[in-house]
Amino acid sequence: MDLLKSIEQAYRGFAPQHKHRGKLGKVEVYTMNNIGGICMYLARTELQSNDYHLLRVTLDKYARFFASAYHNTPAEMARPDRTQLRDKYLSQLQQLRQGLPERFHPKLDEIIPKLPDLFTEGWPLVPNHIDLLENNIHVDTATGRILGVCDWRGAEVSPFGMSLGGVEIMLGTLTTSGDFWRYHPNHKELRDHFRERFYHYLGGASDEEKRRIEAARLIGLFLANGFQNGxxxxxxxxxxxxxxxVLQYGTLPPTYVSPL
Structure with missing residues (x-):
């Protein structure tokens, strides 16, 4: 419950309010308020019509959602040991380097050396949602605003930026063909719009901070999508x-620095 309260503060205006209601036998019972709207999965038609006009609003609010954790995570929130968490992620990334198809190796070779940068004392640990799917993001179909993000039961306290890969689900659709995922025709423009708004809400960032954010995003994507049944x-x-x-169409060159 303490973590849920920290989540409510870190993502104020986006996370539902949770209450502990006691026990039902041996089961702890919690409730949350109705955040309203409908999930993005059911709002695709409205969000993608008129050249994705409302989706741009959704992306703007999503940028504010991510930046909110940077500004509002409570100082008193319990945090894991940085060294232990770094070693855990390093072990997982090394497993992926050994076991994933060869086409993923160059990107892993690029990001693994950057992992320690995310665990310095100056880089924030925040509560990160680990399942940012369309069904967990509720929107107002009239305005495109995000009304709330639900299903925080698996949230993890980890380096800021590791959940940023969640924006990719707004930029394309799952397919039934062999490629599994297909981006919208203007996904690059939409992604640039998100990045511009994200750094706006963040209050700016140095070149080094932008590199760390990109490393955190990619590491989060690998850890979330690289394993199957362990x-x-x-x-x-x-x-x-x-x-x-994502690696083919949604990543920045290694030397890229946003002009913002």
């Missing part, structure tokens, strides 16, 4: 198909 995923995995599409 083992490195195979080419038949939908999650790996999604990850491959």
């Amino acid at each position: 083992k490195p995923a195979t080419e038949e995995s939908e999650d790996l198909g999604f990850l491959g599409a």
Whole structure:
């Protein structure tokens, strides 16, 4: 419950309010308020019509959602040991380097050396949602505003930026064909719009901070999509198909620095 209260503060205006209601036998019972709206999955038609006009509003609010954790995570929130968490992630990334198809190796070789930068004392640990799917994001179909993000039961306290890969689900759709994931025709413009708004709400960032944010985003994407039943995923995995599409179309060159 303490973590849920920290989440409510870190993502004020986006996270539902949770209450502990006691026990039902041996089961702890919690409730949350109705955040309203409908999930993004059911709002695709409205959000994508008129050249994605409302989706741009959604992306603006999503940028504010992510930046909110940077500004509002409570100082008193319990945090894991940085060294232990870093070592855990390093072990997982090394497993992926050994077990994923070869096409993923260059990007892993690029980001693994950057992992320690996310665990310095100056880089914030925040509560990160680990399941940012369309069904967990509720919007107002008349305005495109995000009314709330639900299903925080698996939230993890980890380096800021590791959940940023969640924006990719707004930029494309799952397919039934072999490629598993297909981006909207203007996904690059929409992603640039999100980045511009994200750094606006963040209050600006140095070149080094932007590099760390990109490293955190990619590491989060690999950890979220690279495993299948506890083992490195195979080419038949939908999650790996999604990850491959992100790496092909949704990543920045290693030397990229946003002009913002």
